[in-house]
Amino acid sequence: MRTAYHHQLDALKRGIGDLCGLSGAAMQRATQALLEADIGVAEAVISQHESFLAAVGQAETDAFNLLALQAPVATELRAVFANLQNVADADRMGALALHVAQIARRRHPAHAIPDDVTGYFAEMGRIAVRTGGEIRDIVLSSDPDRAATLADKDDAMDDLHRRLFSVVMDPEWRHGVAAAVDVTLLGRYYERFADHAVQIGRRVIFQATGTPAA
């Protein structure tokens, strides 16, 4: 019954699930560092990225070994293939959390973001961590229905991102160019974070149903 293959595929999925969960947790703490101008938390996110990268390397190695040792074909090969692409998305999610922490650190002891947009970032942070946890469970369960719900979270993130953008672009913006630049980059990091999660969700849907997600 190809026990070894399933065993190794499950290990690979667990590794990817962990990466998703870790990147969500990192985004949560990076958001906290941002909102509270907390340099200790920012430094912690930055220093923990090293072990995140080691876990990414391990997942790549697991995928490689699965191909090398089990020589999967057809559906099984497709599953490994998709999971290898998932590793790359999870890797980017972690990098984006790192970027948020780096901006929080760069502006310390000042706050990187003005008071009147903290609400947007608090909400984007909440969506990011929920998305990280959700996509972890989706990878582990291979559940296409749950994966389909991710698109809603991404829509919410896109909506926040658009509204944030119009706040910054508004002639009433009174926090100057430097803050606008930070807010622009930060907004993009959160938006990209959710987008990578959606990409992973799409592959889960395609794996389970054979049909690309709309």
Place this chain on the structure above:
Amino acid sequence: MRTAYHHQLDALKRGIGDLCGLSGAAMQRATQALLEADIGVAEAVISQHESFLAAVGQAETDAFNLLALQAPVATELRAVFANLQNVADADRMGALALHVAQIARRRHPAHAIPDDVTGYFAEMGRIAVRTGGEIRDIVLSSDPDRAATLADKDDAMDDLHRRLFSVVMDPEWRHGVAAAVDVTLLGRYYERFADHAVQIGRRVIFQATGTPAA
């Protein structure tokens, strides 16, 4: 002599090389659209992205078929594995060129970027198209020495990006917040473009030498 394997691997590499060259060309035209506020060129880049995505899909299929039909092991498997990751980077390079064109279109008939930073973007555009062409040749030749020279181009891009950033952040910046936001996003797109090319270069070096690039 595993002729079929080598034949298919070469086809995959050609496909990836094409993607790199196409994304460089797209970035060149997107830069032109940006510098000259040329809506026609911006639209052309945007509409051609569809066929770029089809070529990305084809490269993924080629990689999959290579694994499925040739069941490569050891070094051969490693080569397919690396090239599959290269497809993802080339995909992102094309998406970044698209983003530049979209900003040019969004601001039309105005120029998205103020006169005093056009020099930076002209130069970043030149580096991007050279990088696209170089990385195409590097993928095709698998030449680690040429791949090593890519890091210099990336340094030049990072340097331009940093200088651009300080221009925007300077208290003397007199183009307002909206232009600062556009310039910030655009700068990041070019910087990421070069970074993805460097990632491909690193894999070529690793493939050829067995040693990760510094």
